[in-house]
Amino acid sequence: MLRNTKKEWLIGYILVAPFVAIYGLIFVYPTIDMFLLSFQDAPLIGAGTYVGVDNYTRLPSDRRFDTAFWNTVYFVVLTVIPGTFVALGIAMGVTRLSGRIQSLVLALFFLPYILPVSVVYRIWDWTMNFQFGIAMHVLDTLGIDRVPVFQTSTWFMPAVAFVTIWWTCGFSVLLFLAGLRAIPQDIYEAASLDNTSGWRTFRHITWPLLWPITALVLTIQLILQLKIFDQVYLFSQGGRPNDNLVMVYYIFQRAFVNNQGGRAAAIAVVLFIMVIIIAALNFQLMRMSERRK
C-alpha cells in the first residue's frame, strides 16, 4: 500500500508516546534503580553509600530471609498444584451443566476471585474466628479441638493457602472451561461409540488435549503465588509476622519497617531473578512440548 513514511513515523511516535513515558517512569527507571540500590547501604529515602555485593552476601546467613524464602516455597507447594486440580475438578463439573444453571454455578465459584483481598480477609477471619467462627462450630460437631488457625505457626500457611485457593480458583476455572469448550464434541461422540468408560475418556482424551491449558494455569499460578503478600500480611495482623514472612513481605519489612532500602532492594532483586528464571524455564518447556507435537 502507498504509505507516507514520514507521516507514519510521526503518528506512530505520537501514539506510543504516552505509553512510553509512563512505562519509562514507572517501569524501566524503577527497575534500573532497584538494581543500583541493591548495591548500596541506603535508607528507604535518602542517599546511600556503595557497598558492593554486601547486601547479597549477608542473605544466606540472614534468618529472616531463610524464613521468607522457605515460606514462599512452602506456600507455592501448598497452592499451585492443589489449586490447579481443584480448578480442573470444578471446571469438569461446571462444563457438564448448561444454560442458566451453568452461569449461576460458575458465578458462585467465580465470585470470590472478583473481590478485594480485604473482603476475603474479613470473611475468612470471621469464618475461622476462634470464638465465634462457623468453621469452629463445624470442628466442634466433628469432635475436633478448636484451633486459632491464624495465630498458630503450623496452621498459618496451610490456612492462608486454603483461603488463597478459594479466592483465586475461579480464574483457573475460567481458563479450564475455555479449554474444555475448545475440545471438539465429535471426539467424545467417537469415544462413546467405542464404549470408552468415563475415566478412560478423561485419561486418554480430555487430559492430553487439555494439557496446554493445565500448563498455562500452573505457570500463571506459580508466578502469582511467588509474589504473595496481601493475604499473609492481613492474616498476620495481630499475629506473629516474623514466623509468617514471605519474600514480598520481607522486602516490605526491610524497606518500610527497618528503613533499609539497600538491603530490601537486594531481596527484591533475588525475587525478580527467581520469577524471571521460572518464566524463562517455563517458556522453554512450552516450546519443547510444542515441538514434540
Place this chain on the structure above:
Amino acid sequence: MSDIVLNSVSKSFGGVRVIDGISLDVPSGEFVVFLGPSGSGKSTLLRMIAGLETIDEGSLTIGGKRSEHLAPGQRDVAMVFQNYALYPHMTVRDNMAFGLKNIRMDKAQIARRVQDAARILEMDALLDRRPAQLSGGQRQRVAIGRAIVKEPAAFLFDEPLSNLDAALRVRTRVELAELHQRMQSTMIYVTHDQTEAMTLADRIVILNNCRIEQIGSPMDVYLKPASRFVAGFVGSPGMNFIKAELSGEGEQQVATLGNGSKVALQIDLPPGTYELGIRPEAVQVSQTPAATTGKAAVVERLGDRTLVHLHLDDGSALVALDSGRSQIRSGDTVHLDFDTTQLHLFDADGIAHHAK
C-alpha cells in the same frame, strides 16, 4: 470524462516481477474486464490503479491527471472489495457517507447522494441497518452504493461476485450490466470467471504471467484468441488441442492428425508440426461416415446440448458437441465433422494462427 491510461507500468514484490511493463488505455465509459488465472497479476494491476499498491515504473493517468503518486482517495476512483469491507459498526447510511464526510462535503449534499444511490440500488429500506443484518446480496449492493456516492471517474471491482452463491451471482451480474448502461461510467472489473468477463465486458484484458496476453471484445477473444493460453483459458467447455502435421502449398494446407485422418484448411503457414485447436461446437457429430472417427467415453447431457468426450484411435482426447436429443451412448463409435473455418493452429511459441 476520463480516460485511464497505463503506460508501461511495472511492479515487483521483493525482487519478483508481478507486473511487467503493462500499457493499457481505457476510454471513458468503457467496461473493461481483467481476466486471468490466480497469480496472473490482475488484482495487483487493479490495486495499482486504485493506489493500494505502488507503481514501481511507468505512469498512470486518470482523466488527464498524472496519478501514480497520488494517495488512493485522491485518484477519483472508487473500489468495490471482494469481501466488501463494509464497516461493521456503521449503518448502511454511514458506510456510504463516510468517504464524503472525510472530504468535508456539506451534509445536505451527502444526504442527497446517499438517497440517490439508495434509489438506484433499490435499498432505501436498508439505510439504517448494519452490515451484520444484511444478506450477502444486500451487502454487495451497499458496497456498490458506497462507490456510487463518490461519483468517481471510474469504478474498480475486485472479484465482487465471488462471495455470492451461484443463483445470486447470475442475477447480480445482470444488475451490474444494467448499472453500467444507466451510469455510463468507466468500470474496471477483475475476475477469474470467464462467464462474467464475456457477459459484462466491452473489452476483455487477458492477463497471464504478469503480462497482457490479449485485449479485445469478448467475441474477438473467443473467436480469434491471440495465443494458446487465451484459447485454452476462454470458453467452456475448453477448446480441443490435438497435435497436427501441416503439409501443402500456399494457403491450401492439409493437417494430418495423430490418428492419420486429414483435415483440409485454408491458412497461410509454412509446413511443420503445430497444435491444432478447435472448439467443441466446431466438432459436429455426423450421421454419415466422415474422415475422423472416435470412441465415445463419457456422454454429458446438459439438456439443450450434449457434450461427447471422445478418444481418437491414437488415444488423443476430444470433446464434441451434439444436439440435446443425442442418441450417442458411451462406447459408441462416432463420426466427426470439423468446421474448417474455426480451426486455429498454434506454433511452438504458442502464437495463434486462424484458418480462413
Place this chain on the structure above:
Amino acid sequence: MTPNTIKRINWAGGIVTVLTVVIAVIWAFPLYWGIISSLKPENEVVRPYIELWPDTLTFEHYWFALTETQIGTWYINSIVTSLGVTVLTVSTSMFAGYALSQLRFPGRTVLWWLILASFMVPTQVLIINHFVLMANMSLLNSWAGIILPQLIHPVIIIVYKQFFDQVPKDYREAAAMDNASEWNVLFKIYIPMNWGVTTALSIVTFIWAWNAFLWPFLAVTRTEMMTITVGITQVFDAFGVYYARQLSAAVLAGVPVALAYLLFQRRVTQAITLSAGIKG
C-alpha cells in the same frame, strides 16, 4: 448400547451434576455467611450456634459504617483512582497497541520485545523504588501517587495488538479509498470496531485497580486518602472489635466489583481468558 448402560451413564452424570451444584453452594457459603452476619445485631452475631437467618434483620452496621467512619471518603478515593487507572491504562494501551499493530516506525520491534519481556516482571519487586519515586515527586498521599505505579499492564497492549492484527487489511484499504486520515482510521474504524474488547478490558482493569492492596497500602498513610480496600482493614479504631461492623464495611467494599461482575459476566469472562492469552 443396551438400555442398561444408558441408565448407568445417566446415573453417574446425575451424581456429578448434583455434586457440582452442592459444592458450588458450599463454596459460596462464606460469602453468604459474611453478608448475613453483617445484617444481625451484634449480640446475635456472637451466639454460640449457627443461625442461617437473623432473628432480627438490621442495617444498623451499614448505617454506622456510612455515617460514623470515613468509608464515604474511601469510596470516593477508590472510585477516582480506579477510574484513573482504567482510563489511563486502557487508552495508552489502545493507542500503543494500534501503533505496534498497524504502523511501521523505527524502534517498533524493540518496544514490542520490551513489552513482552515486562510481562514476566513482577511489579511487587518495584515497591521500594516506586515509593522513593513517588516520595521524590511529592505524590505520596495523593490520588496521582496511588494511580501512577498501577499503570503497568503490558497484557492489555498485547491483547489490543492481537485484536488490531486480526482486523482484515481490507478495512484499512477501504478507508484509504474513502480518503480517511490516519486519525480517522484509528478513531472511526479500528477503535469502534473493537468496542467489545475495550469494554471487557476496561471492566477488568477497573476491578483490578479497585482490588489493589499492596501499592495503595504503601502510598497512603493519611486515613482520608485511603482507598476502601486499604481503609477497612488498616484503620483499626474505625470499627472496633465489632464483627458485624467489620463485615458490613467489607460488604460495602465488595459490592461495586461484585455488581460489575454480575452485570457484565460475559465481558469479564472474555477479558480474563484474553488476559491469560486464550482467545475468548
